[in-house]
Amino acid sequence: MSYLNQHRFAMQLAQLSRAWRAELDRRLSGMGLSQARWLVLLHLARFETRAGKWPTQRELAESVAVEGPTLARLLDTLEAQGLVSRQAVAEDRRAKRIVLNPVAVPLIEQIEAISSQLRQELFDGIDPEELRLCQQVHARILANLEKR
Template sequence: MTTHQLDKHRFAMQLSQLSRAWRAELDRRLVGLGLSQARWLVLLHLSRFAAPPTQRELAQSVGVEGPTLARLLDSLEAQGLVSRLAVEEDRRAKKISLRPKAKPLIDQIETISTQLREELFSGIDADDLDCCLRVHAQILCNLERR
């Protein structure tokens, strides 16, 4: 294996470890909110839509299958955090909206995740971050072409 091949292998391994460790740390910090990682992730994604998405759009955004999201939405709905509304044009589709009770929770999630991000990016130069963003964007582009 060439040095370049080894570097690509190490990069892939580090990226995987970074993603897993970052989520685990955020999950550890959010445990006091009484939400599983899957639930707070759905709330965050939902909060970033300009208008209530369909269940399908939300599933794509979160990166989960429809049945998995349906179970998560059942529990979030039972907690009074989200609601499902029928789409007039297609009665089978449902739009998902946040309930007022979710807003303070999302604010806490955002505050905690912003603090973690600040800690994790400490000591990282803006030029290095820009380079990393370009590399990740190219990898994502390559993946999308598959």
């Protein structure tokens, strides 16, 4: 692949990511959540489902790819809204587990429904084989990044 094609692909990928998140943020704006907050809620909900336990604040920060102090401020707001709670970790008094409160579940379901609708719209007309090939390319790029 030529340098120009690689450059175009990288720019297009970055533009796609920004535009996708901006459109989702626009659709979720009526829920009173910033992009950062709904992203934390989704990561938290998926983390609990995946791992079968609630993450520590550090694990959640890694999952969301934000610095600890940034996540702490987001969690302060989410906690004030009653959506999450911090619980002490018995093995490490300095660590806190982040627990999704039941009141957040309908909100997350609404976020997921809006997100699913957007995905359906964005993938309209895309052949499943084209999507599979694109996923393979992305997986190889991610693997190359992880080697670094």
